[in-house]
Amino acid sequence: IAGITQAPTSQILAAGRRMTLRCTQDMRHNAMYWYRQDLGLGLRLIHYSNTAGTTGKGEVPDGYSVSRANTDDFPLTLASAVPSQTSVYFCASSDGGGAVDTQYFGPGTRLTVL
């Protein structure tokens, strides 16, 4: 199945716990992104990767880390979750690594931190 998959679909997490959100794409896209979406706010970029082996910080990177060991996978880790990280998280990918390329989104992970 072509596209982007994310796991889990939803998760309730106790504050202070570590959590990794998974993202896998099979389109062989070079660039991948993690966004969070909160009510009344636009999508905000957490981290991005223009190509395997490289990562960069977005608008709201604090409390999150990423890795890009290969082209297909781009996991997002919350080292010690806090309630303000309650959000819907979207992973996206694009072909060329530039913002002029269309980004394609995964179905999202709804995370609640209590």
Next chain:
Amino acid sequence: GQNIDQPTEMTATEGAIVQINCTYQTSGFNGLFWYQQHAGEAPTFLSYNVLDGLEEKGRFSSFLSRSKGYSYLLLKELQMKDSASYLCAGTDSNYQLIWGAGTKLIIKP
């Protein structure tokens, strides 16, 4: 600063036409995107404008004026399935997308 502004909510009637406006202020502008997002789902690509003018794609059209920092999405022959949020996104100097908060479009029979 960088900013994308669009109305929070709009209401229209099935079969009618609606125009959703977006104003942007970004550094290093390299084009403007429109995405559709149904409730509980992922955003999906609708259009991309980098040059001034109107781009038509079926019932949906998108317009850009770079000099005015302005874009709009025009939806014709509205259908109930068009009820969704419409997200405007511009590019910044780092080639990342800056997103508006989205316009929730409510279609009434």
